[in-house]
Amino acid sequence: MAALLIDQGVGSNLAFQPRLEIDESAARRTLRAQIAQLDLLLSAAVCEAFPDRLELPVIPARGPRVQSLGDLELLRDSLIGSLRQAREALAARELERSAARALLEQMLADPAKHRRLRIAQSELGVGGCGVWSVMPRLGPMGRLLGWWRVKLSSGCPLAT
Amino acid sequence: MSGELAAEFPGLRAGWISCQCSDPRCDPGVGERLALLASRFNGRQALELRQQQVPAAYRSFFRQVGLDPEQQPTPIEQAVLGRLLSGGNLPQDRISDGLLLALLETSVPVVAFEAGAVAPPITIRGAEHGELVTDAELEPGALILADGQRPLCQLFSAPEPPLAAAAESESLLLVAVVVPGVSEIASDEALTIAAAAISGG
Numbered sequence: 001m002a003a004l005l006i007d008q009g010v011g012s013n014l015a016f017q018p019r020l021e022i023d024e025s026a027a028r029r030t031l032r033a034q035i036a037q038l039d040l041l042l043s044a045a046v047c048e049a050f051p052d053r054l055e056l057p058v059i060p061a062r063g064p065r066v067q068s069l070g071d072l073e074l075l076r077d078s079l080i081g082s083l084r085q086a087r088e089a090l091a092a093r094e095l096e097r098s099a100a101r102a103l104l105e106q107m108l109a110d111p112a113k114h115r116r117l118r119i120a121q122s123e124l125g126v127g128g129c130g131v132w133s134v135m136p137r138l139g140p141m142g143r144l145l146g147w148w149r150v151k152l153s154s155g156c157p158l159a160t
Numbered sequence: 161m162s163g164e165l166a167a168e169f170p171g172l173r174a175g176w177i178s179c180q181c182s183d184p185r186c187d188p189g190v191g192e193r194l195a196l197l198a199s200r201f202n203g204r205q206a207l208e209l210r211q212q213q214v215p216a217a218y219r220s221f222f223r224q225v226g227l228d229p230e231q232q233p234t235p236i237e238q239a240v241l242g243r244l245l246s247g248g249n250l251p252q253d254r255i256s257d258g259l260l261l262a263l264l265e266t267s268v269p270v271v272a273f274e275a276g277a278v279a280p281p282i283t284i285r286g287a288e289h290g291e292l293v294t295d296a297e298l299e300p301g302a303l304i305l306a307d308g309q310r311p312l313c314q315l316f317s318a319p320e321p322p323l324a325a326a327a328e329s330e331s332l333l334l335v336a337v338v339v340p341g342v343s344e345i346a347s348d349e350a351l352t353i354a355a356a357a358i359s360g361g
Contacts, residue, residue: 025167036220039229043210043219050207056230064225064303064315066168066286075223 024069031072038079045086051122054089056082097125104150107134111148129156165285165303169221171340174282174305175347176333178275179355184328186251190261190357194249197264206240214267217341225303227316235269235316253327258357259334268342268350271305271318272325272358273333279307282335287311294320305335332358 046054059078067075100123107114111134118133131153136142142149165172201209209215210229218234233241239260243249249264251257255272262270283306287298293311298304303315313319315337325332334354338347 028168032220032224035223036216039220039223040211040216043216047204047208047211050204058231059228061226061228061231063299064222064227065299065301066165066303067224067226071226072224075226079223 027069028072031069031076034076035072035079038076038083042079042083042086045083045090049086049090049093052093054086056086093125097123100124104132107132107150111150112146115148130154169224169340171338171342172221172284173338173347174284175336175338175344175351176280176282177351177355179332179334179359181254181330181332181358183360184254186257187254187357187360190254190257191251193261194251194257194264197261198243198249200264201240201243203244206237206244209237209240209267212267214342214346217339218267218269220341221339222316225315232316236263236267239263254360255325255327255329255332255358258354261357262350262354265353266346266350268336268338268347269316270334270336270350270354271313272329272354273312273319273323273335274325274329275331275333277323278312278333279309280333282307282312282333284315284337287314294323305337334358 042056046056057078059075059082100119103114103117104119104124107117107119114134116134118131121128121130121132133151133153134148135151137147137149141147210219215234215236218236219229222229222232222234229237249260259270259272262268284303285306287300287302287304289300291298291304291311293304293313298311298314305312305315305319312323318324334351336347336350338344
């Protein structure tokens with residue numbers, strides 16, 4: 001409802017209070033479309049993070065009902081916040097993986113400088129549970145003579 | 161469906177079909193189909209399901225009515241999560257198996273009511289002040305499934321006895337809640353699959 005006040009000068013305050021029915025349907029439709037789109041983007045981020053789990057903020061819910069315009073706006077804003085958080089987590093993870101990949105390249109180029117270093121496949125963003133590690137060739141003899149090499153372990157231990 | 165709700169969610173509707181269940185024991189054929197469907201999902205596929213058209217429509221609708229699908233998963237996501245946790249789609253009884261089969265095949269949830277306890281047409285509407293479902297008062301405005309006489313259950317909640325179909329029920333009314341973005345074909349298919357699996361057709 002809008003209220004329009006017109007001051008017409010000394011001693012006379014005329015107040016118009018026209019009752020306006022505001023049609024919220026277009027705004028609600030737009031918000032619902034935005035929410036659907038944001039949920040799709042959030043779903044894509046969650047799938048991209050797999051097998052890691054994204055910790056998303058909990059959005060309070062109180063049973064299925066038609067939401068008010070304010071509720072829809074709050075939900076839209078919460079989803080934007082969740083999406084930003086998810087993308088930051090993914091970007092941080094990608095940075096860690098890039099660093100791990102760079103370290104692996106250094107390990108492969110010069111194993112002796114990276115003795116006993118281990119990098120798991122998961123740290124590289126690669127499937128499986130193998131581990132790249134710098135080990136001495138021929139056991140103790142290699143350790144004494146400085147013969148180091150990078151070895152990829154054969155994978156997950158067998159289930160017992 | 162009420163006019164206000166229809167304007168808010170064009171395409172939201174309830175579909176229903178009657179069917180008979182003459183034998184409450186599990187149908188081996190349905191059990192085989194459920195076992196085959198169980199092999200369709202691993203962890204990644206279960207997660208990626210949310211990006212497919214029909215599951216995404218239910219997720220969006222959950223969000224739009226104030227439910228958080230991360231806290232209260234949509235029916236199809238709940239079913240797939242159950243399959244991952246239990247290691248398979250374990251047969252329960254003919255009615256439960258039929259409903260699960262329809263859900264896994266189409267992603268459209270179907271619930272079963274005791275046919276004698278409900279009076280179609282089934283509608284989706286907001287609860288009014290003082291309305292009860294199995295002695296529990298509904299919050300005004302909560303979205304519910306209702307027949308011509310009374311509320312049946314809250315939307316996306318399992319119906320409770322005596323309205324809900326029991327394993328030994330013979331005459332059933334199957335109801336699918338169809339949200340905007342889900343085609344009529346998908347909902348018809350869900351109801352048909354469930355009815356055929358339950359009645360043994």
